[in-house]
Amino acid sequence: MSYTSLTRRQLLAGFGAAGAVTLLGACGASKSKSISTKGVSANGGSAGSGSAGDAKKITMLNWVLYIENDADPSKSPTIRSFTDATGIRVDYRPEIDGNDTFYTKYEPQLSKGKGIGADIVVLTAWMAARMIAKGFALPFTESHIPNKANLLPDFANPPWDPGRKFTLPWATVLAGIAYYPDKCGFELKSVNDLFDPRLKNRVTVLDEMRDTVGLLMLAQGLDPASGSIDDMKKAVAQIRTARGNGQIRKVTGNSYTEDLRLRDTWASIAWAGDAAQLQHDNPDLRWLFPAEGTMRSTDNAMILLGAPNQVGAELFLNHVYDPKVAGPLYEKIQYPSPVKGALANMSAAAKSSPFLNPTGKLVEFRILSANEDDELSKAFAEATQQ
Amino acid sequence: MDGRIARRGWVPYALLAPGLAWLVLFFVVPLFSLGRKSLERGGLHNYSKVFSDNAAVIGRTFLYALAATMGALVLGYPLAYVIATRGGRAKNLLLALVVLPFFTTYLIRTIAWKVLLFGDGPVVRFLRFTHVFGRNSELLGTHWAVIGALTYNFLPFMVLPIYVSLEKIDPRLLEAGIDLYATPIATFRRVTLPLSMPGVFAGSLLTFIPAAGDFVNAELLGSDGQRMIGNIIAKNFEKDVFRPKISALSFVLMVVILSGVLLYARFLGTEDVI
Numbered sequence: 001m002s003y004t005s006l007t008r009r010q011l012l013a014g015f016g017a018a019g020a021v022t023l024l025g026a027c028g029a030s031k032s033k034s035i036s037t038k039g040v041s042a043n044g045g046s047a048g049s050g051s052a053g054d055a056k057k058i059t060m061l062n063w064v065l066y067i068e069n070d071a072d073p074s075k076s077p078t079i080r081s082f083t084d085a086t087g088i089r090v091d092y093r094p095e096i097d098g099n100d101t102f103y104t105k106y107e108p109q110l111s112k113g114k115g116i117g118a119d120i121v122v123l124t125a126w127m128a129a130r131m132i133a134k135g136f137a138l139p140f141t142e143s144h145i146p147n148k149a150n151l152l153p154d155f156a157n158p159p160w161d162p163g164r165k166f167t168l169p170w171a172t173v174l175a176g177i178a179y180y181p182d183k184c185g186f187e188l189k190s191v192n193d194l195f196d197p198r199l200k201n202r203v204t205v206l207d208e209m210r211d212t213v214g215l216l217m218l219a220q221g222l223d224p225a226s227g228s229i230d231d232m233k234k235a236v237a238q239i240r241t242a243r244g245n246g247q248i249r250k251v252t253g254n255s256y257t258e259d260l261r262l263r264d265t266w267a268s269i270a271w272a273g274d275a276a277q278l279q280h281d282n283p284d285l286r287w288l289f290p291a292e293g294t295m296r297s298t299d300n301a302m303i304l305l306g307a308p309n310q311v312g313a314e315l316f317l318n319h320v321y322d323p324k325v326a327g328p329l330y331e332k333i334q335y336p337s338p339v340k341g342a343l344a345n346m347s348a349a350a351k352s353s354p355f356l357n358p359t360g361k362l363v364e365f366r367i368l369s370a371n372e373d374d375e376l377s378k379a380f381a382e383a384t385q386q
Numbered sequence: 387m388d389g390r391i392a393r394r395g396w397v398p399y400a401l402l403a404p405g406l407a408w409l410v411l412f413f414v415v416p417l418f419s420l421g422r423k424s425l426e427r428g429g430l431h432n433y434s435k436v437f438s439d440n441a442a443v444i445g446r447t448f449l450y451a452l453a454a455t456m457g458a459l460v461l462g463y464p465l466a467y468v469i470a471t472r473g474g475r476a477k478n479l480l481l482a483l484v485v486l487p488f489f490t491t492y493l494i495r496t497i498a499w500k501v502l503l504f505g506d507g508p509v510v511r512f513l514r515f516t517h518v519f520g521r522n523s524e525l526l527g528t529h530w531a532v533i534g535a536l537t538y539n540f541l542p543f544m545v546l547p548i549y550v551s552l553e554k555i556d557p558r559l560l561e562a563g564i565d566l567y568a569t570p571i572a573t574f575r576r577v578t579l580p581l582s583m584p585g586v587f588a589g590s591l592l593t594f595i596p597a598a599g600d601f602v603n604a605e606l607l608g609s610d611g612q613r614m615i616g617n618i619i620a621k622n623f624e625k626d627v628f629r630p631k632i633s634a635l636s637f638v639l640m641v642v643i644l645s646g647v648l649l650y651a652r653f654l655g656t657e658d659v660i
Contacts, residue, residue, distance in 0.1 A: 100624040201527075207621070243610055249527060250609045253621075258497070258606075262504035264526055374627040381628065382439070384610075385618055 058312040059091040060120040061102075063299060065273070066171055068332045070094050078329045082319045088312045093118075099127035106304075110136045115306020119313035122170045126210070128300040129160035129367045137166040138303045144314035147321035150340045155298065160367050167300035168317055169338035171273075171330075174358055175211035175295040177288040178260060178275040179267035191219035191290045194267055195247055202266035204250045204259060205239065209380045210365040211295045212239065212251075212269055218292035224365045232376050240383035251384040260285065276334040276355040287354060293361035298338070330356065424633035432634040440618060440635060447614040448642050450529075451598035454536035455544075458593045459586065461537065462544035466585070467578075469545075470552035484545050492539065496606050499535045500526065503607065527609035535603040540596060544589035551585025552578070591647060598643045615639045 069075040073092035083089055096102055102123065106116045111134070123131060131137045142148065151164060161167050179188050185198055194203050205212045214224035216235035224232075242248040249265060250256070257274050259265040261282060275287045301320075303313050319325055320339075327345025330337035334355050337343065343351055350356050368376060424432055437444065469480045487495055502509050503525040513519035525531050555578060563573035601616030619636055622628040 098624060100626075104624050104626070248610070255606060258500065262500070262506070262526075264505045264524070377625060377627055381622060385613065385621065 055309055055312060056087060057089045057091060058119040058309050058316055059117060060093065060122075060313075060316070061096050061118045062092065062094050062120075062122045062170070063096050064094045066094065066122065066299070066333060066335075067092060068329060078320060078325055081325065082316055085319070086312075086315055088309075088315065090316065096122060099124050103127060103130070110134070110305055113305060115308065116304060117308070119303060119307040119309050120301050120316065121304055122299045122301050124173075125158065125160065125298050125300060125364070126367055126373075128167050128302055130370075131302065131304065132161060132166050136304050138305060138307060138310060139165050140168075140303070140317075141311070141314055144311060145318045145321065147318045147339075150321050150323060150326075152338050152340050155338050158298075158364075161300075167302045168321065169298040170301045170320075171299045171333070171335040172338055172358075173297045173299060173335070174272035174289075174355075174362070175206065175208070175215060175269060175297075176272060176275075177215075177267060177290055178270035178278065179286055179288065180263060180282075180284055181286055182284055183263060183266040188267060188286075188288055189291050191215050191292055194269070195242060197247075199247070199267055201246050201249050202264075203242075203248050204252050204256045204265045204268040205248055206256065206269045206271075207251050207253050207384060209377060210297065211271075213376070213380065214295040214363065214365045215269055215290065215292075218290070218295075218363065221292075223363070224295065225363050226366060229368075229372050229375055233379050236376070236379045236383045239380075243384070272355045272358070273333070273335050276353075289354070289358065289360040291360075293363045294358065296358075296362040296364050298364075420633045420636060423630055424637055426630040428630060432631050433638070436631050436635045436638060440615070440638075443613055443615055443618060444638060444642060446612070447598055447616075447639070448646065450533055450536060450604075450614060451594050451600075451643075451646065453533045454540060454597040455590050455594040457533065457537035458541045458544040459590065462541055462589065463548055463582075463586070466545045466548035466552055470549050481546075481549065484542050487538075488542060493602060495539060496535055496602050499531070499538070500606055503531055526607060527612070529612060531607040532604050532612045532614075535607050536597045536600060539600075539603065540593040543592035543596070547588040547592065548582060548585035551582040555581045587650070590650060594646055594650075595643055598646065599639060615642070 064070055067073055067076045067078060073079055073090070073094070076092070079090045079092060102121070109116055110131075128137075140148070145168075148164065148168065151168065155169050155172075156164060158164075177188060177191065177194065181187055183202070184196075186193075186196075188194070193199075194205075210224075213232050213235045216238050217224045217227055217231060220234060220238070222231045222234065239248065239251070243251070250259070252259070254274075256265065256268050256270065257278060260268055260270070260278055263282075270287075272287065275285065279285050279287070301317055303310055307313060320329065323339055323341030323345050326337050326339035326342035330339075330342055331346040331350040334353075336356055336358055343357060346356065426432075428435065465484070469477055469484075473480050501507060504510070505524050505526065510519060510523070510525055513525075514521065514523070559577050559581070560573055563577050564570075568576065598614075599616055601614055601620045604612045604614045604617050605620075615635060615638070619632055619639070623632045
């Protein structure tokens with residue numbers, strides 16, 4: 001059993017002068033450190049949070065299907081065990097449905113330095129990078145998140161947040177290919193197989209620009225992690241041509257899963273989490289890590305300006321980064337875990353699942369500047385919508 | 387006495403005020419804001435650009451809405467006629483059946499069409515079995531799927547106003563037609579049809595306007611070749627860089643709808659029908 005203590009300054013800042021803080025060490029492995037705040041008084045928040053909130057409650061905004069019992073998060077084992085250990089309730093809302101939507105909705109408040117009423121939000125890497133660059137993100141109090149040490153080294157130093165001072169990956173999203181071998185008439189190996197004439201009008205690609213452009217860049221031998229805008233536009237041109245000659249049936253958002261389920265689409269650029277869930281009903285559907293590589297992106301938990309309970313938020317992230325919590329959580333939601341040791345806490349079947357234990361080359365799309373983002377978005381929209 | 391009249395003079399304004407305030411706040415102000423946005427980063431050039439970039443989509447939207455309106459009229463008029471003139475005691479039940487689909491959500495109704503129309507689904511299988519369709523023919527991702535679903539989803543908006551118009555026709559006028567030796571067809575053409583035109587006009591507007599602004603049917607049942615203006619707006623409005631042009635496109639959509647309505651009003655004449 002190990003104990004992690006806060007400094008006196010953190011104690012006063014985090015919980016108020018009247019706050020009585022009890023720090024309990026984590027049981028079990030030394031890599032799992034939890035901090036319990038049972039007995040914390042109200043008036044929580046932290047020095048950086050800007051607004052005092054209820055120390056017994058945190059609010060988290062996340063994407064759908066990113067926690068167990070998404071429809072009724074109060075039954076999520078991850079949340080229940082946290083509340084049992086700390087006495088902090090989690091108001092978990094799976095209501096983020098787009099990075100741009102989120103930005104459009106909250107940017108006006110954030111740019112005035114006002115909070116959005118949430119303690120933790122989960123945003124895709126490029127948007128998380130923008131939040132940090134604009135000064136909307138609060139740095140973590142490292143001592144509240146000792147389990148941050150369990151972050152897999154591969155994720156530890158993204159160029160947009162070196163040392164993960166502002167963000168922690170919540171989920172790893174993989175974009176590869178889902179296909180029906182019986183419908184296609186052959187086994188797909190490469191992204192270039194999507195352009196085989198036998199699949200004419202049976203291919204869909206995602207309207208998530210970075211995933212689709214990234215995979216097509218890989219197919220052309222270009223590197224999405226470092227490529228220039230001109231390189232990216234070569235992939236965009238390929239989409240335009242393939243739409244023009246009828247090879248690509250549809251450039252689509254989440255509705256591609258329905259087309260795959262009905263087998264009207266035979267092969268699609270797809271997200272691994274969707275493919276895993278589709279395979280339950282369609283065992284014939286196959287998932288491919290393309291030979292050229294698979295696009296990987298992260299959705300990242302972060303604390304924004306004016307968070308009512310920054311300390312509570314950090315304690316929750318610490319909880320999720322306990323491998324014993326992360327193992328069952330990520331096995332349930334079927335996304336690869338960024339937590340070291342999580343896999344060891346999963347069932348034997350999960351350990352061998354490609355969705356939880358990806359193989360091959362994984363590539364992350366380069367973070368674009370605002371101007372680059374505008375330029376590529378315009379080119380992508382012109383190629384995919386007209 | 388005068389005081390009472392003066393007091394009563396305020397009544398219409400008082401009754402108008404809440405509705406006007408509502409419209410000003412939630413329609414005029416956002417419209418003004420949208421108009422201002424549409425001129426950012428490019429001014430009027432934004433309009434010519436969106437028009438030239440999206441000419442095919444704009445034309446398609448107009449044609450889809452027009453086709454859905456015609457389809458709903460062709461299906462809806464006889465339906466309303468039969469309910470109004472032959473419905474008897476079952477009239478209310480038949481009307482309830484017309485609006486029954488509205489008890490499920492719009493989205494679910496459209497997804498249900500997807501399940502019916504997909505490649506291995508019952509409709510396509512039947513059409514293949516009867517050799518109407520070849521082995522590789524399909525319905526999803528075609529104009530027919532989108533127009534058909536638009537027609538289906540907005541059919542009650544056509545049926546109900548026509549039914550009300552037909553129901554209001556004084557049966558003595560039809561009897562007079564027969565007394566004057568008019569054939570049933572002539573009576574219909576000279577009496578029933580003209581008197582039901584207000585319903586046809588209202589039903590057509592209620593179908594055409596939402597059909598032109600729709601994006602759900604094209605998104606779920608169409609492929610890239612069936613995109614409508616609504617799809618382009620829905621996909622891009624959240625992204626700041628596209629907002630001026632998408633605002634301009636929203637105005638273009640309004641122009642498309644207004645032109646349709648004005649052409650129609652001119653064709654039918656509005657004096658008797660509104």
